[in-house]
Amino acid sequence: MKVAKFGGTSLANAEQIKKVCNIIRADKDRRLVVVSAPGKRYKDDKKVTDLLISYAEAFLKNGVAQQEKQAVFERYQEIVQELGLSSEVGQQIEAELEEVLSNRAGLSSERFVDAVKAAGEDNSAKVVAHYLRSLGEDAHYVNPREAGMLVTDEAGNAHVLPAAYEKLKQLRDRQGIIIFPGFFGYSEAGELVTFSRGGSDITGSILAAAVKASVYENFTDVDSVYVVNPNLVENPVEIKVITYREMRELSYSGFSVFHEEALIPAYQAEIPVCIKNTNNPSAPGTMIVSEREPSANRVSGVASDSGFCSIYVSKYLMNKEIGFGRKLLQILEEEGLSYEHTPSGIDNISVILRERDLTPAKEARIVERIKTELQVDDIAVQHDLALVMIVGEGMRQSVGTSARATAALAAAEINLDMINQGSSEVSMMFGVKASDADRAVIALYQAFFVQDEVELAKQDRHMTSMMR
Amino acid sequence: MKVAKFGGTSLANAEQIKKVCNIIRADKDRRLVVVSAPGKRYKDDKKVTDLLISYAEAFLKNGVAQQEKQAVFERYQEIVQELGLSSEVGQQIEAELEEVLSNRAGLSSERFVDAVKAAGEDNSAKVVAHYLRSLGEDAHYVNPREAGMLVTDEAGNAHVLPAAYEKLKQLRDRQGIIIFPGFFGYSEAGELVTFSRGGSDITGSILAAAVKASVYENFTDVDSVYVVNPNLVENPVEIKVITYREMRELSYSGFSVFHEEALIPAYQAEIPVCIKNTNNPSAPGTMIVSEREPSANRVSGVASDSGFCSIYVSKYLMNKEIGFGRKLLQILEEEGLSYEHTPSGIDNISVILRERDLTPAKEARIVERIKTELQVDDIAVQHDLALVMIVGEGMRQSVGTSARATAALAAAEINLDMINQGSSEVSMMFGVKASDADRAVIALYQAFFVQDEVELAKQDRHMTSMMR
Numbered sequence: 001m002k003v004a005k006f007g008g009t010s011l012a013n014a015e016q017i018k019k020v021c022n023i024i025r026a027d028k029d030r031r032l033v034v035v036s037a038p039g040k041r042y043k044d045d046k047k048v049t050d051l052l053i054s055y056a057e058a059f060l061k062n063g064v065a066q067q068e069k070q071a072v073f074e075r076y077q078e079i080v081q082e083l084g085l086s087s088e089v090g091q092q093i094e095a096e097l098e099e100v101l102s103n104r105a106g107l108s109s110e111r112f113v114d115a116v117k118a119a120g121e122d123n124s125a126k127v128v129a130h131y132l133r134s135l136g137e138d139a140h141y142v143n144p145r146e147a148g149m150l151v152t153d154e155a156g157n158a159h160v161l162p163a164a165y166e167k168l169k170q171l172r173d174r175q176g177i178i179i180f181p182g183f184f185g186y187s188e189a190g191e192l193v194t195f196s197r198g199g200s201d202i203t204g205s206i207l208a209a210a211v212k213a214s215v216y217e218n219f220t221d222v223d224s225v226y227v228v229n230p231n232l233v234e235n236p237v238e239i240k241v242i243t244y245r246e247m248r249e250l251s252y253s254g255f256s257v258f259h260e261e262a263l264i265p266a267y268q269a270e271i272p273v274c275i276k277n278t279n280n281p282s283a284p285g286t287m288i289v290s291e292r293e294p295s296a297n298r299v300s301g302v303a304s305d306s307g308f309c310s311i312y313v314s315k316y317l318m319n320k321e322i323g324f325g326r327k328l329l330q331i332l333e334e335e336g337l338s339y340e341h342t343p344s345g346i347d348n349i350s351v352i353l354r355e356r357d358l359t360p361a362k363e364a365r366i367v368e369r370i371k372t373e374l375q376v377d378d379i380a381v382q383h384d385l386a387l388v389m390i391v392g393e394g395m396r397q398s399v400g401t402s403a404r405a406t407a408a409l410a411a412a413e414i415n416l417d418m419i420n421q422g423s424s425e426v427s428m429m430f431g432v433k434a435s436d437a438d439r440a441v442i443a444l445y446q447a448f449f450v451q452d453e454v455e456l457a458k459q460d461r462h463m464t465s466m467m468r
Numbered sequence: 469m470k471v472a473k474f475g476g477t478s479l480a481n482a483e484q485i486k487k488v489c490n491i492i493r494a495d496k497d498r499r500l501v502v503v504s505a506p507g508k509r510y511k512d513d514k515k516v517t518d519l520l521i522s523y524a525e526a527f528l529k530n531g532v533a534q535q536e537k538q539a540v541f542e543r544y545q546e547i548v549q550e551l552g553l554s555s556e557v558g559q560q561i562e563a564e565l566e567e568v569l570s571n572r573a574g575l576s577s578e579r580f581v582d583a584v585k586a587a588g589e590d591n592s593a594k595v596v597a598h599y600l601r602s603l604g605e606d607a608h609y610v611n612p613r614e615a616g617m618l619v620t621d622e623a624g625n626a627h628v629l630p631a632a633y634e635k636l637k638q639l640r641d642r643q644g645i646i647i648f649p650g651f652f653g654y655s656e657a658g659e660l661v662t663f664s665r666g667g668s669d670i671t672g673s674i675l676a677a678a679v680k681a682s683v684y685e686n687f688t689d690v691d692s693v694y695v696v697n698p699n700l701v702e703n704p705v706e707i708k709v710i711t712y713r714e715m716r717e718l719s720y721s722g723f724s725v726f727h728e729e730a731l732i733p734a735y736q737a738e739i740p741v742c743i744k745n746t747n748n749p750s751a752p753g754t755m756i757v758s759e760r761e762p763s764a765n766r767v768s769g770v771a772s773d774s775g776f777c778s779i780y781v782s783k784y785l786m787n788k789e790i791g792f793g794r795k796l797l798q799i800l801e802e803e804g805l806s807y808e809h810t811p812s813g814i815d816n817i818s819v820i821l822r823e824r825d826l827t828p829a830k831e832a833r834i835v836e837r838i839k840t841e842l843q844v845d846d847i848a849v850q851h852d853l854a855l856v857m858i859v860g861e862g863m864r865q866s867v868g869t870s871a872r873a874t875a876a877l878a879a880a881e882i883n884l885d886m887i888n889q890g891s892s893e894v895s896m897m898f899g900v901k902a903s904d905a906d907r908a909v910i911a912l913y914q915a916f917f918v919q920d921e922v923e924l925a926k927q928d929r930h931m932t933s934m935m936r
Binding site: 244245248249252260261264267316317319320321322323325326329330333336338339340341342343344345346347348399400402403405406407409410413414415416418419420421426427428429 | 712713716717720728729732735784785787788789790791793794797798801804806807808809810811812813814815816867868870871873874875877878881882883884886887888889894895896897
């Protein structure tokens with residue numbers, strides 16, 4: 001049994017939904033399907049979820065929001081019509097949507113917003129189920145309440161409850177194709193609660209873990225995950241197989257293919273995830289797995305993220321002072337800051353953190369506290385840093401990865417403010433000026449992916465000439 | 469005014485003391501001289517301080533220790549005789565020594581041990597003053613109590629009190645050459661207390677800071693500090709100038725030229741320190757300064773230290789958990805462990821610590837606590853690590869230092885378990901297997917000191933051929 005999840009662009013209009021249904025029908029193992037709300041049909045279009053949020057906000061403010069409601073209705077009307085579904089189906093969907101949008105009684109504002117937002121996915125699922133049935137498939141919409149998608153009662157930020165898995169597991173035994181709306185579940189008290197934005201990925205991951213799917217297919221609008229940001233490099237190398245740990249490190253530094261939390265249930269249940277393209281389903285896509293065969297190239301991806309700063313502290317004999325580091329981190333914690341890394345020398349330590357968290361007032365207060373409470377010799381805050389990262393499971397066993405990376409950065413004349421490589425060696429991280437980040441990524445991509453290809457081509461030619 | 473401190477081997481016998489006095493007389497700015505107790509005359513000899521400790525221990529145990537006392541007396545008798553000092557001087561020194569060694573009344577064991585130990589330096593100073601006077605110099609023994617060497621009342625581990633500096637400053641105004649015994653001071657209540665072992669370096673540093681010396685000369689038995697351990701490399705490059713920060717990083721990882729705490733007073737008062745050789749005083753020695761001119765070679769030294777281990781911890785989404793690192797460090801602190809470094813990836817962190825601090829029982833307890841209290845996915849302890857370090861003030865501005873270092877290590881086929889480079893860039897650190905440490909040091913020495921020389925020689929030849 002496969003769980004297939006389709007994103008917003010895959011549901012944006014009738015044409016896309018037809019592709020989705022073709023994909024479902026092409027593999028009879030695709031028996032549990034999760035759908036998002038219809039996304040953008042063209043660049044400046046609005047996602048249905050955004051239309052629903054506008055509606056909810058206007059309704060809460062004015063008690064009525066006819067124009068906003070109409071915008072939502074029109075999207076579904078267009079889809080129903082173009083799919084050639086019967087007018088009964090259209091009327092039924094409209095009536096059910098109308099009920100959700102008008103039912104303000106007894107609901108707090110938060111719950112009302114959650115209920116309205118969830119209608120986007122809910123009606124997507126109904127439409128897809130109707131359409132598949134119209135094609136003769138045994139497809140059924142399943143409501144998350146009925147199926148047992150139990151979540152915490154945190155409006156707009158629900159988390160799955162452990163009890164959910166036992167109930168959802170029973171979906172295995174249902175006949176036909178299940179069409180399941182993403183993005184929301186129900187609290188133990190039976191109230192509808194949504195996940196955080198983009199949460200249909202989470203629904204799919206939970207279902208895949210619950211039914212022990214052979215694979216969790218996540219259909220988007222790209223052929224695969226690339227080893228580097230395709231905006232920086234033309235036709236970059238595609239990632240065929242990657243581990244959860246690698247994916248997580250890459251997601252951290254700018255790879256935004258997948259909702260970060262969404263990987264957890266699949267990761268814990270060791271369900272492989274496959275990122276595929278609705279518009280090109282024959283492309284193999286990218287597999288995310290627990291473990292992978294080591295490849296010739298030990299590096300799986302190059303990424304970067306900017307918006308970091310560092311607080312550098314030095315104190316003579318700091319190294320001999322038990323608890324110094326802990327006290328420093330405690331000051332940051334008391335100021336509500338989480339930190340990213342703490343590279344250190346003997347008598348100095350730098351704390352790398354996200355710049356957005358450090359307001360000028362907070363910075364001044366922290367600097368003052370560190371000076372007076374820790375009696376440091378020197379403190380300096382450096383802004384506009386970027387972290388550039390190479391990620392790869394095989395790096396740990398590979399002598400020379402760091403040599404190749406630092407040589408490439410030196411050749412590009414990029415100064416390294418920081419190098420951080422932990423015992424894990426799934427990643428190696430370089431702190432550079434934000435203005436150098438793109439050049440650094442390109443240099444590392446060249447070193448690990450292009451030069452390698454050139455090497456391989458050379459070897460090939462060598463082999464060919466030897467065989468003559 | 470210069471402060472000159474002479475170590476134990478420089479005072480070991482009459483011949484050495486004559487060298488010391490020649491050095492003092494060769495520069496009339498050398499007006500404040502600190503001496504250690506007589507050290508070893510040959511490889512298997514005993515230091516006077518060790519003889520005194522044996523005496524004190526035996527005396528405390530048996531109430532008498534004639535043989536041990538005799539051993540101490542003989543050392544001074546030999547020195548007095550061979551220096552050709554008068555029998556009155558010999559008798560006076562013996563009488564004063566006898567008084568200290570016999571005066572157990574009213575002293576705790578700790579205080580008695582401190583008083584006996586201090587007699588080594590105290591009598592060295594008296595002998596040197598007598599000998600200089602016999603040569604016609606205006607030299608005077610000065611007692612630390614009279615001079616105002618005020619210290620905390622921690623037997624065997626005293627620290628200077630801030631009030632001492634104001635009093636010691638007045639030594640500037642004395643006539644002639646002051647001979648000052650190292651290693652001890654007096655508490656505010658007037659009790660004799662010693663510094664930690666090797667503390668004559670501390671006395672010299674305090675005096676240099678107090679009198680604002682133009683330089684603090686520290687005479688030992690080596691021509692200079694070398695850029696690498698001379699046991700690993702034949703005729704290594706000498707360090708001419710080095711900063712306090714560099715010296716401190718090198719001291720940390722195996723360079724034991726100087727008592728670690730001893731640099732603090734000189735560092736804070738910005739007094740340059742010069743390491744010189746009593747047996748070859750014309751050699752320029754090594755200067756330790758606050759700041760230095762950047763040199764062509766950005767690296768000042770290569771060092772390593774073994775006996776480290778790492779605790780590796782990983783947890784999915786660790787990065788999003790505010791306070792995770794702090795809690796981890798708190799567990800270590802509660803178990804009385806200080807840590808050295810904490811390199812980290814996104815969802816993993818390693819803590820590097822000294823292996824000697826981690827008993828098997830402690831290790832088991834810490835692993836258990838981290839598992840249960842922090843709910844980590846994975847934890848692993850790795851033993852037998854070494855830290856190899858390159859140190860240099862200029863590294864921060866130098867593109868390519870890390871490239872050169874990692875290339876050298878890769879060429880030597882040394883796998884890097886860790887790379888740690890902070891924002892300070894006074895040092896760059898590599899975690900390797902302890903069995904690889906020496907090879908790593910040699911590879912880095914070759915890369916930064918030998919290959920550079922080859923490069924320079926090449927350039928020279930090139931210049932020469934161009935000029936022809």
